[in-house]
Amino acid sequence: MILVTGGCGYIGSHCVISLLNQNKKVAVIDNFVNSDKSVLKKINLISKKNILFYEGDLRQKSFLSDVFNKHNFETVFHFAGLKSLSESYKNPLEYFSANINSTINLLQTMQKYKVYNLIFSSSATVYGKDHPLPWTENIKLKFPESPYAQSKVFIENLLLKYYQSDMNFKVGILRYFNPIGCHSSGLIGDRIDGSTNLIPSIMLYLLGKKPYLPIYGNDYKTKDGSGIRDYIHVDDLVNGHIGALKYIIEKKGVHIWNLGSGKGYSVFQIVSKFEEHYKKRIFKKVMPRREGDLSEYWADISKAGKELNWSPSLDIDKMILDSLNHLKKLKEANL
Ligand code: NAD
Ligand code: UFG
Numbered sequence: 001m002i003l004v005t006g007g008c009g010y011i012g013s014h015c016v017i018s019l020l021n022q023n024k025k026v027a028v029i030d031n032f033v034n035s036d037k038s039v040l041k042k043i044n045l046i047s048k049k050n051i052l053f054y055e056g057d058l059r060q061k062s063f064l065s066d067v068f069n070k071h072n073f074e075t076v077f078h079f080a081g082l083k084s085l086s087e088s089y090k091n092p093l094e095y096f097s098a099n100i101n102s103t104i105n106l107l108q109t110m111q112k113y114k115v116y117n118l119i120f121s122s123s124a125t126v127y128g129k130d131h132p133l134p135w136t137e138n139i140k141l142k143f144p145e146s147p148y149a150q151s152k153v154f155i156e157n158l159l160l161k162y163y164q165s166d167m168n169f170k171v172g173i174l175r176y177f178n179p180i181g182c183h184s185s186g187l188i189g190d191r192i193d194g195s196t197n198l199i200p201s202i203m204l205y206l207l208g209k210k211p212y213l214p215i216y217g218n219d220y221k222t223k224d225g226s227g228i229r230d231y232i233h234v235d236d237l238v239n240g241h242i243g244a245l246k247y248i249i250e251k252k253g254v255h256i257w258n259l260g261s262g263k264g265y266s267v268f269q270i271v272s273k274f275e276e277h278y279k280k281r282i283f284k285k286v287m288p289r290r291e292g293d294l295s296e297y298w299a300d301i302s303k304a305g306k307e308l309n310w311s312p313s314l315d316i317d318k319m320i321l322d323s324l325n326h327l328k329k330l331k332e333a334n335l
Helices: 010-021 038-047 061-070 085-090 092-112 147-165 198-206 234-251 267-278 302-308 316-332
Strands: 002-005 026-030 052-055 075-078 117-123 170-176 178-180 213-216 231-233 254-259 284-287
Touching: 002 010, 010 026, 010 038, 010 075, 010 234, 026 061, 061 092, 075 092, 075 234, 085 092, 085 147, 092 117, 092 147, 117 147, 117 234, 147 170, 147 254, 170 234, 178 234, 178 316, 198 213, 198 267, 198 316, 213 267, 231 234, 231 316, 234 254, 234 302, 254 302, 267 316
Parallel strands: 002 026, 002 075, 026 052, 075 117, 117 170, 170 254, 178 231, 213 284
Antiparallel strands: none
């Protein structure tokens, strides 16, 4: 059986569906800090399969032990955590606690129950700034500024140190660039209410819940002045996890892979793609740069290509069309 922490969240729920489609038995832990119970029903609707669900916080060790006591997990996919770089400046203690304390508890419980395979959701933000593009996994990390990114650097290091103390432990660290899009059913997707991310922000505007779309900075040294990121379809991202698990089981050790598309798109380019596919002008308002944002970065994905035999197959138009399909479902459900 596989344990998915944060399995009701955006990426976790897509991973759960992929695992169920491969006939894996799945248990999920989530505390619903950034998701809700309705996701469980949707996972069931899409996959026509059931999962075991445990509501709780990874920071409660006795709760974790109870869950591990009930099952023989062979692998943990660890998605649970807080993910907004900008919010992490406002609430650093909660970010360190939710990300680092949770992971320490999880590792201690895995050690106690001799569960050795872990796939961890890291982030491109660990690289810090001022590196030549595209970013490769062997870049020497420059300690990043945001508490969010610092928590991911700390966890990556924790995983390495734990491995050095117990070489039974096998870890895949996946440095995600910017996952967007959603399952083709449109039923599940990134949470938009309260989100600080670009796609949810555009969706809120299109739902009429925002008078304008904020553009955080148009004076970066980029082709059109707005920030450039590497967007990857969440289904491609999830496929990378499946490849990573296979790899660590065979090769053992700690391994790091970038998961991105290898291409950069600016905020203005993404917004015009939405305008083109939704056939509506988006009213934009240029705002000051957001604290901690970098001007541009994208991934070198050749390591994952070579070692995992993985490459993204869904392009930026598909990512946006799937997001718009999700928007349609949200409108139909009157959310
Ligand atoms: P998400 O917020 O949609 O999902 C995270 C899930 O974990 C949520 O359902 C939340 O309720 C749960 N959770 C959070 N803290 C918990 C805790 N202490 N105990 C139990 N459950 C808890 O986020 P996501 O976009 O699916 O991201 C998943 C992981 O990937 C996160 O670790 C995030 O930092 C990382 N990541 C995300 C992105 C992105 O852009 N989405 C990019 C890079 C890395
Ligand atoms: N942006 C806007 N307007 C908005 C929201 C975002 O202009 O309303 C801009 C940002 O300034 C940035 C770009 O859109 O230039 C992307 O911003 P997001 O908030 O969507 O994503 P981030 O790159 O800040 O961070 C995301 C995840 C992190 C992850 C990182 C990896 O939130 O968890 O990608 O690259 F680590």
